[in-house]
Every structure is written in C-alpha cells, then in structure tokens.
Amino acid sequence: MPAIITGKKTQRYSTEFKVKAVEWSHQAHRSVQGVAEALDIHPFMLSRWRKEYREGKFAMKRVKKAPAEAKEKVREQDEVTRLKRRIAELEEENDVLKKFQRFQAEERRKRSGSSGNTGNDTA
Template sequence: MPGMLTGKKTQRYSVEFKVKAVEWSHQAHRSVKGVAEALDIHPFMLSRWRKEHREGKFAMKRVKKAPVEANEKIKKQDEITRLKRQISELQEENEILKKFQRFQAEERRKRSDSSGNTDTSTE
C-alpha cells in the first residue's frame, strides 16, 4: 500500500543558504527569531541549523551573496531595532525632563511660600 500523499512539498535549502542564516543569527544585534522572520523560515528550523553547524554537519563556507529579499528584510529589521532603541532613549530622556520640571516647580513653590506672603486675606 503506497504512503499517503498530502500534496505538500518540503522546501529544500542549499547549504550556502543555511550557512548564511546561521552566520546572521550569530551576530550580536540579531536574534534567531528576527533572522528567521526575515528569511521566512520557522525559528525552530534555524535553531536546528545552528545545532547542526555546532556539530559540524555541514561545512562552513563563506557565501558571497545572500538573497536580495533577505538582505532587504534584514536591513529593515536592523533599522526598526535601531529606531526602537532610539525611541526608548528619547522616552527615558523625556521622563527625566518631566521629573526635572516637577522638581523646579516644587522649588519655586517652596521659595514663594517662604518669601513672607502668608497673608492671604485682603479685607
């Protein structure tokens, strides 16, 4: 009895593609999930490739070119990461400035209260 055919095709990736994906995922500012999304593969597959690389199952070759779409996605992702970091820094600076403004307002209130203007009745 022949096996059931589901119509699904298993995507085959070249060794060069796997090597480049592993190299990208090892860069400090990139995550496995981010690289996997950019390459349109499942993060578990990339993790498996990383494990196979550690075990020496495929030779590490230097790949000259990566798929153009993947490069564009990686660049966009890097830009998004940079912008998110910048937003976070600006929000932190904004909070510091708000605290400083509150501090200055409090200091002004203290000075005006101690200046001798305690008589509030005008009659």
C-alpha cells in the same frame, strides 16, 4: 581468517542538501556552528561547502534575488532595532525632563511660600 576492514564509511550528501545547508547557514540569525550541529555534520565541512558554493562549484542554479531580499530584510530589521533603541532613549529623556519640570515647580512653590507673605495682611 576474515579480512580486516579498515577505513571509515564516508557519508555522501546530495548537492541539493549541500545547497540547502549553505543557504540556511547564510541566514542572519544562524551561525555555521549552529547549522552544522543541527545537521549533524562537522562545521569544517559546512565551511568548505560554503566556499564551494561561492566559487560556483555546485551545479544548481542559484537565485540571485534571494540574497538581495535577505539583505533588505536584514537592513529593515537593523533599522527597526535602531529605531526601538532611539525610542527608548527619547522616552528616558522625556521622563527626566518631566521630573525636572516637577522639581522646578516644587521649588517655585517653596520660594513663593517662604517669601515672607504670611497671609495676615490687615489693611
């Protein structure tokens, strides 16, 4: 009678793979859930790797320059987004002011035309 084999085979991931996954998940436009789904791993596993990475448990050298560059890039993107939003607000204000200016000019024309001057002055 064959022996019953129980238990799951666990997948072993290299430290390099874990570090790349963690770095990928730290990108501003990515979520842990999305990265885990793309790599076909459980999100909890990726979260655990992120924690281990923060604690320095991976024996790979971390480049300290990359996070600073990433933060600067995120700051720049936020600034660009803020400026685009401000430009849109100013353009809308400008449009409103132009409409108001046209309205005032039209009102002045109506008032000057209805002031009693018919143009039939006989001098």
